[in-house]
Amino acid sequence: MYVILVAMEKEAEYIQCPNAKVIVTGIGCKNVIKTLCSAFIKKKVSYSDTFINVGYAGSSCFNIGDVVAVRSVKRIRPCLSVDEETYPLTFETFNECLYAPCYTADEFYEGKKAIPLVDMELFFIRSLCSNLISYKIVSDNCSSNDYNAFNPDKAWDKVNKILNKIVNEEKESFKGQQGY
Numbered sequence: 006m007y008v009i010l011v012a013m014e015k016e017a018e019y020i021q022c023p024n025a026k027v028i029v030t031g032i033g034c035k036n037v038i039k040t041l042c043s044a045f046i047k048k049k050v051s052y053s054d055t056f057i058n059v060g061y062a063g064s065s066c067f068n069i070g071d072v073v074a075v076r077s078v079k080r081i082r083p084c085l086s087v088d089e090e091t092y093p094l095t096f097e098t099f100n101e102c103l104y105a106p107c108y109t110a111d112e113f114y115e116g117k118k119a120i121p122l123v124d125m126e127l128f129f130i131r132s133l134c135s136n137l138i139s140y141k142i143v144s145d146n147c148s149s150n151d152y153n154a155f156n157p158d159k160a161w162d163k164v165n166k167i168l169n170k171i172v173n174e175e176k177e178s179f180k181g182q183q184g185y
Contacts (some may be wrong), residue, residue, distance in 0.1 A: 007172045008050050010058045010134075012036075012126050019161040022168040025057070026050070030126060034111065037129040045133075056134040057171065059164050061144035061152070062107060062124040069146060069155055072102040072163045073122055075139035080128040081108040081120070092131045095138050099167055107141060113149060123147065138171065140164055 007025035011017050012032045020027050028050070030040045044050045058075075067073060074096040080089040096104060105121035109128030122141050131137050142160040145151035 006051070006054045008054050008056050009168065010041075010056055010126075010130055011060050012124075013060070016060050019157070019165070020059075020168070021165045022172055024172045025168065030130070033125045034129045037126050038133070041130070041133045052135070054134075054136065056130065056137045057168065058127055058130050058137065058139040059168070060124065060126070060141065061155075061157075062122040062141035063113075063120075063145045063147040063152070064122050064143045065119045065147050066105070066121045067103065067143045069143050069151060070157075070160050071143045072160055072167070073107075073141045073143065074099075074102050074104040075107045075122065075127065075141055076104050077106045078127045078131050078139070079106065079108055081110050081123065089128075092128070094131065095136070099170065102140060102163065102167065107139065113152075120147070140167055 009020055009022060009025045009027045010030055012030055014029050017027050017029050028044060030037045075094050076096045077091050077093050079091040107122040107124060107127050108120055110123050110125060124141060127139055142157060142164060144155045
């Protein structure tokens with residue numbers, strides 16, 4: 006099964022991929038862990054599922070509205086000098102997007118350091134889900150003013166094309182083999 010993970014209900018409203026289950030995790034570490042652990046315990050999802058995280062991320066390297074395939078994720082904590090583990094992700098580039106690593110911060114990142122992508126959930130999702138793909142929509146250039154002015158409609162059109170390509174092409178390749 007394909008499970009699409011988004012942080013916010015307003016992101017879930019854009020998803021148009023009928024062959025996948027959509028779960029809203031909530032924003033940040035505590036919400037992700039609580040939501041996903043509950044879903045695993047209640048058997049709403051399985052560790053063998055393919056998880057696809059989509060949603061907003063800040064960037065000081067990409068343009069607002071860009072769709073980026075995430076190739077790895079690492080936690081960033083500016084107040085600590087601890088070097089966190091980097092997790093690789095499965096990723097496929099399509100004409101619709103670029104690719105880069107993503108960093109997960111504990112709060113909205115408005116730092117000066119150049120960062121390709123920064124979100125608040127992906128590191129924790131990857132800690133719980135090993136079979137993970139992620140696409141991020143650049144919603145701001147690490148500024149809450151940019152985020153508040155962002156219009157995501159065109160970017161979500163690109164994301165939905167990618168989601169349907171992943172989910173439906175994979176399904177097509179299994180037709181007749183596993184009851185699809």
